[in-house]
Amino acid sequence: MRAITLSLFAVWFAAVATAQTKPNFSGTWKLNVAKSDFAVMPPPESQTSVITHNEPSLKVATSMVGQQGKTEYTLDLTTDGKESSVKMGQREAKVTAAWEGPALVLSTKLTFNEQEVALRSSMTLADDGKTLTQNVHYTTAMGEFDQKLLFEKQSDDAASATATATASAKTTPKASETAKDMPAGTTAPSGDRPNFSGVWKLMVDKSDFGVLPPPESRIDTIEHNEPVVKLSRDEKGPQGAQKYVFSTSNDGKEVVNQISGIEARVTANWEGPNLVSNIKLKLPDADITIKQVSSLSADGKTLTNKNHIMSPMGELDTTEVYEKQ
Structure with a gap:
């Protein structure tokens, strides 16, 4: 991150x-x-x-x-x-x-x-x-x-x-230049909401990181007990080995996380079967905003995250594909 x-x-x-x-x-x-x-x-x-x-x-x-x-x-x-x-x-x-x-x-x-x-x-x-x-x-x-x-x-x-x-x-x-409007969306019936619990391995070759360097490896362990989602990440990449825990609440309440000394404020809501998370990173010199849309395949074996990143350097879209272990 x-x-x-x-x-x-x-x-x-x-x-x-x-x-x-x-x-x-x-x-x-x-x-x-x-x-x-x-x-x-x-x-x-x-x-x-x-x-x-x-x-x-x-x-x-x-x-x-x-x-x-x-x-x-x-x-x-x-x-x-x-x-x-x-x-x-x-x-x-x-x-x-x-x-x-x-x-x-x-x-x-x-x-x-x-x-x-x-x-x-x-x-x-x-x-x-x-x-x-x-x-x-x-x-x-x-x-x-x-x-x-x-x-x-x-x-x-x-x-x-x-x-x-x-x-x-x-x-x-302009306010519109600082961050795009990010509507929370409508809340779907609970029966349409998938459960993301499991151990997920990032498939680097199937993902698209744009100009960002891909990690060498990444394993996400997700504990999903609605409305709370807890993600434990173990990653190796250009910055070396990183481990951290990230939590969200899917009822629109803001959750504050600390990731390697960086404050991350997260709100999450359901849009149909997709979980939409709005993440704001507070840095000493800039603010970074990420809109992440998470979806689960019909067979429950593939998790896809589509990210829209907004920063002082511009905007970027990435796609992460994970397979359940």
Whole structure:
């Protein structure tokens, strides 16, 4: 479960050069959201970066409006390969930059919830100097993925208009962006409700974890005495061996669990023969919400969990298939 606690950060850098093959990225750059590919991360509503570039010095002032409201920060870097420490909100990031032909490659490392996040950003400028492209490769505890971000250079008038629009944009996240509405659903007659008691083995090859790294193995022992469900998990995965106990009450009452120091608040209700659990994880830097729909096959031998995960890094769907032992 720790694999989903990572929050991912969009780091906007630019670069410069004195040699003929090294472009100068100075200017005001507006992110073209429609032409960019954000992979699993939610796109910002808007972003503008003002770059001041005097090789090897590089200063990037960024203003962004997104799910977390308005964010502003300034990066002071050099492009000569020396490591720089920059402040990204409350976190410190270590950055090195080096030229690879006409592209400036920036390697960034930061720590979030005691886990490392690494980014490799390749910055290039179009021949006409009007388009800046950033190809970013993310390496996190939850897997690897790539983004392609396209910025367009603004004229003085356009830059002024962009700055004014950004300053007047709404700076607080929408309630619908924080978490989707999760209706409890109707309560089915008790005769339609399966009993999930038993020892269940995760079938990794039949499951779909999306960008999350699958565990090596997982055994769930479930004690189901309506309305209480108690789950004891024994798992081996990227974070090593983990054991914990998780409880829910299927009558809509909130149950508070502690999982490796993380608070998990759970409410559960029946929707026909399916048990729907809404899980909220309270982390120091972010909140994670999971909607899990659990169903049992007609023969009672297969348990399927469909999960919808919402976090600052975006939304993700996974499917877990278990076989009764």
